[in-house]
Amino acid sequence: MTDAGEEQTGEERPTNDGQQFDRLPETAEDREVEGRATREEVVEWWDDRFDVPPETFEGYSFWEKGKGKVWILHGELSSPLRIEALGMKFLRTRQEHWKPTTNAVQRFGREATKNVLELTREQARRFVRGEDQELDWEGDWGYLVVAHDLAGESEPLGVGLFVHGELQSVVPKGRQRDL
Numbered sequence: 001m002t003d004a005g006e007e008q009t010g011e012e013r014p015t016n017d018g019q020q021f022d023r024l025p026e027t028a029e030d031r032e033v034e035g036r037a038t039r040e041e042v043v044e045w046w047d048d049r050f051d052v053p054p055e056t057f058e059g060y061s062f063w064e065k066g067k068g069k070v071w072i073l074h075g076e077l078s079s080p081l082r083i084e085a086l087g088m089k090f091l092r093t094r095q096e097h098w099k100p101t102t103n104a105v106q107r108f109g110r111e112a113t114k115n116v117l118e119l120t121r122e123q124a125r126r127f128v129r130g131e132d133q134e135l136d137w138e139g140d141w142g143y144l145v146v147a148h149d150l151a152g153e154s155e156p157l158g159v160g161l162f163v164h165g166e167l168q169s170v171v172p173k174g175r176q177r178d179l
Contacts (some may be wrong), residue, residue, distance in 0.1 A: 021071065021086050023079035024062040036064055037093040045091075045098055050145055051114035063087070068094025072104070099143055102158040102172060109145040109156030116145045117160060117167065124148035128157060130176040132168045143170075 024039045025031045031038060039062050046052040063071045063079070063086055073087030088107070092099040109116070117137060119127055126133050127146055139162075146160040146167070158175075161168040169176075 021063040021065045021079070021083065023077075024064060024070065035068075035094055037062075037068070037070060037091075042070060042091060042093075046100075046108070049098075049115055049143075050109070050112035052108055052111040056108060056111050062090070064093075068092055097142060099170075100159055102170075102175065105145050105156050105159050109147065110154070112145045112156075115140050115142075116147055116154070116156075117162065118154060119146060119148050119157070121148070124157060125179050127160065127167070127169045128171055128177050128179060130169045130171050130173065132166055134165055135162075135167045136165070137162055137167070 022033070022036075024037055024042065027038050027040050042062055043054045043057050046057070047054055057072075059074060061073050061076055063073065065071060065086070069089065070091040070093055071085075071087050072090040077086075088103045089101045090104045091101065117135075117139070123133060123135070141163050142161065144160045144162050144167075145156050146158055146169075147154045147156045149155070158169070158171045161170055
């Protein structure tokens, strides 16, 4: 029996299992689960969005658990895996705009040379408190690597969403700080 409008093909397509980690396929040609991102797409997105060189991710494997929750692991394992966590949460896909996690930006954002918004000391304090703020920004709208100069080095603080002249802090509530 099929739902209205669903084709009956005699063979079932693999589907996403939210209880296990599945390795992302290398390319679209390797994709078996409809809608699943590929390793190539993930690496290309980081390159296009933040100019993070693709070689940054050599030695890492990418995994999906749940719908569009991509995790990154330094190393290789067999797929699929039925475990609770693997490496670190890295990226949300399967939505209109892909969103990097705070951990991913703090770990790989130092490599970014595009869509990096440098904040002043006071702006950085407001950002890590979770406050939204109006700013002048001539770059792209969307998710940004938000950074601040610490000891002469640009240090990624987290992910910001910039739209209509406003930087929205998407620092998770449990990680917000009053500095």
